[in-house]
Amino acid sequence: xxxxxxxxxxxxxxxxxxxxxxxxxxxxxxxxxxxxxxxxxxxxxxxxxxxxxxxxxxxxxxxxxxxxxxxxxxxxxxxxxxxxxxxxxxxxxxxxxxxxxxxxxxxxxxxxxxxxxxxxxxxxxxxxxxxxxxxxxxxxxxxxxxxxxxxxxxxxxxxxxxxxxxxxxxxxxxxxxxxxxxxxxxxxxxxxxxxxxxxxxxxxxxxxxxxxxxxxxxxxxxxxxxxxxxxxxxxxxxxxxxxxxxxxxxxxxxxxxxxxxxxxxxxxxxxxxxxxxxxxxxxxxxxxxxxxxxxxxxxxxxxxxxxxxxxxxxxxxxxxxxxxxxxxxxxxxxxxxxxxxxxxxxxxxxxxxxxxxxxxxxxxxxxxxxxxxxxxxxxxxxxxxxxxxxxxxxxxxxxxxxxxxxxxxxxxxxxxxxxxxxxxxxxxxxxxxxxxxxxxxxxxxxxxxxxxxxxxxxxxxxxxxxxxxxxxxxxxxxxxxxxxxxx
Amino acid sequence: xxxxxxxxxxxxxxxxxxxxxxxxxxxxxxxxxxxxxxxxxxxxxxxxxxxxxxxxxxxxxxxxxxxxxxxxxxxx
Numbered sequence: 001x002x003x004x005x006x007x008x009x010x011x012x013x014x015x016x017x018x019x020x021x022x023x024x025x026x027x028x029x030x031x032x033x034x035x036x037x038x039x040x041x042x043x044x045x046x047x048x049x050x051x052x053x054x055x056x057x058x059x060x061x062x063x064x065x066x067x068x069x070x071x072x073x074x075x076x077x078x079x080x081x082x083x084x085x086x087x088x089x090x091x092x093x094x095x096x097x098x099x100x101x102x103x104x105x106x107x108x109x110x111x112x113x114x115x116x117x118x119x120x121x122x123x124x125x126x127x128x129x130x131x132x133x134x135x136x137x138x139x140x141x142x143x144x145x146x147x148x149x150x151x152x153x154x155x156x157x158x159x160x161x162x163x164x165x166x167x168x169x170x171x172x173x174x175x176x177x178x179x180x181x182x183x184x185x186x187x188x189x190x191x192x193x194x195x196x197x198x199x200x201x202x203x204x205x206x207x208x209x210x211x212x213x214x215x216x217x218x219x220x221x222x223x224x225x226x227x228x229x230x231x232x233x234x235x236x237x238x239x240x241x242x243x244x245x246x247x248x249x250x251x252x253x254x255x256x257x258x259x260x261x262x263x264x265x266x267x268x269x270x271x272x273x274x275x276x277x278x279x280x281x282x283x284x285x286x287x288x289x290x291x292x293x294x295x296x297x298x299x300x301x302x303x304x305x306x307x308x309x310x311x312x313x314x315x316x317x318x319x320x321x322x323x324x325x326x327x328x329x330x331x332x333x334x335x336x337x338x339x340x341x342x343x344x345x346x347x348x349x350x351x352x353x354x355x356x357x358x359x360x361x362x363x364x365x366x367x368x369x370x371x372x373x374x375x376x377x378x379x380x381x382x383x384x385x386x387x388x389x390x391x392x393x394x395x396x397x398x399x400x401x402x403x404x405x406x407x408x409x410x411x412x413x414x415x416x417x418x419x420x421x422x423x424x425x426x427x428x429x430x431x432x433x434x435x436x437x438x439x440x441x442x443x444x445x446x447x448x449x450x451x452x453x454x455x456x457x458x459x460x461x462x463x464x465x466x467x468x469x470x471x472x473x474x475x476x477x478x479x480x481x482x483x484x485x486x487x
Numbered sequence: 488x489x490x491x492x493x494x495x496x497x498x499x500x501x502x503x504x505x506x507x508x509x510x511x512x513x514x515x516x517x518x519x520x521x522x523x524x525x526x527x528x529x530x531x532x533x534x535x536x537x538x539x540x541x542x543x544x545x546x547x548x549x550x551x552x553x554x555x556x557x558x559x560x561x562x563x
Contacts, residue, residue, distance in 0.1 A: 080530035081506045084537035088499045092491050213522020227516050227524050238510045245507045276541040279534050286531050
């Protein structure tokens with residue numbers, strides 16, 4: 001058998017096992033809208049862990065982190081910096097989000113805004129931001145899958161074909177399984193990724209350099225500037241590091257799927273305890289970074305940094321091992337993509353379309369529209385993945401700049417009585433406009449600061465100012481649950 | 488909503504200071520620790536130290552929550 005056949009059949013096998021786990025988990029539960037989206041609010045510590053931590057193990061971890069270590073050097077450290085901090089933020093925010101979720105039966109992030117601020121237009125705006133930002137994130141996963149199949153087939157299968165296959169897999173995965181199936185598929189995915197990261201993160205530096213220390217020593221001799229910021233870039237220095245770390249740490253749980261994952265928990269305490277220990281899960285990140293750094297000296301002439309991990313695995317190990325790594329990579333792309341698409345589709349149907357365009361829709365009709373949107377959004381992500389050629393990390397930063405703009409509305413909504421609907425609305429729109437202007441005109445970073453962070457500062461300032469100028473409002477969270485039913 | 492306790496907030500600030508705001512103090516190669524450049528070692532160390540801080544914060548919140556429950560009991 002040729003190495004291509006070996007590698008590709010192992011990848012297919014792993015993907016099949018992951019999908020079977022998802023279908024099996026689903027078959028034991030009746031699927032209504034609440035079961036499909038928030039798993040009936042009955043997840044214990046382990047499932048919540050898998051669902052939330054599952055979201056950090058994406059293609060971004062696998063190919064993006066090593067890719068940036070390879071192509072940018074020092075700035076990749078921002079990934080190690082924001083990981084523990086986002087859980088610190090979640091420690092303070094998510095238990096309160098969960099409490100509101102239980103009391104008002106919230107299913108999505110937009111529901112949260114609707115109940116807190118009593119405006120379906122604000123909620124629709126939040127849903128729209130969520131859907132638009134999720135597209136580059138899902139696009140990132142499809143791109144990653146394309147790269148994996150391209151490398152595993154030794155160039156025989158073109159990335160476009162691979163992405164189309166990935167598209168069919170992801171869409172059918174979401175259709176059938178819902179959030180519970182996805183959480184169970186995460187079990188297999190995380191185990192494989194953990195194993196893959198530990199093994200290649202330690203083995204590759206050993207094989208080529210005789211250890212991690214000698215590997216760093218070799219880089220420090222050949223390219224010392226690569227190991228500190230701004231690395232191989234001109235403008236990603238310390239100010240960029242601080243601003244990006246803050247933006248991503250505040251933004252992480254503003255991703256609609258991560259925010260809504262807190263509704264799946266059985267209690268708020270589960271979320272708080274998970275927040276304490278989850279940073280330990282990101283121990284794979286530095287290992288991925290090690291692989292990227294090793295590739296820098298071993299394969300110095302790669303055209304695309306995102307290929308560095310796969311390329312070095314292919315050069316070092318036999319085809320069956322490339323198959324295992326590729327399979328782990330494929331699942332780490334598909335499972336998060338499934339959650340992202342599922343969230344975006346539900347947001348669109350439930351918080352954007354029904355309240356604004358068709359108030360008479362019933363729950364089963366919303367569920368049907370959401371499933372249709374799964375197809376539409378996956379197609380859109382596929383189109384973008386084929387059309388554009390930005391690095392994986394850059395795609396993620398683009399989405400972060402958008403979702404981070406939801407943070408003031410959530411944090412102030414929970415902890416301040418003075419914040420008003422108009423304030424949050426004005427701040428959010430300002431933030432999005434500033435972020436879009438800076439990024440579309442090629443000013444990210446601007447004066448050394450990440451564009452999303454600058455936008456977030458404007459957002460906070462405008463939210464505060466407008467809130468103070470508008471009359472005091474009673475928070476929706478102080479009204480009884482019967483008075484403010486979420487749509 | 489109830490605001491978090493001061494102790495928990497202070498403990499939560501420690502990781503922010505250590506891995507974010509102080510970047511210019513530790514972003515260098517030497518001294519290497521266990522063969523790792525100092526910046527890399529520092530960040531890996533805080534992946535382990537952050538849970539310690541947050542465990543402390545968790546204890547603070549837990550103690551305060553049981554405190555407020557007792558108060559409620561007293562009011563009844």
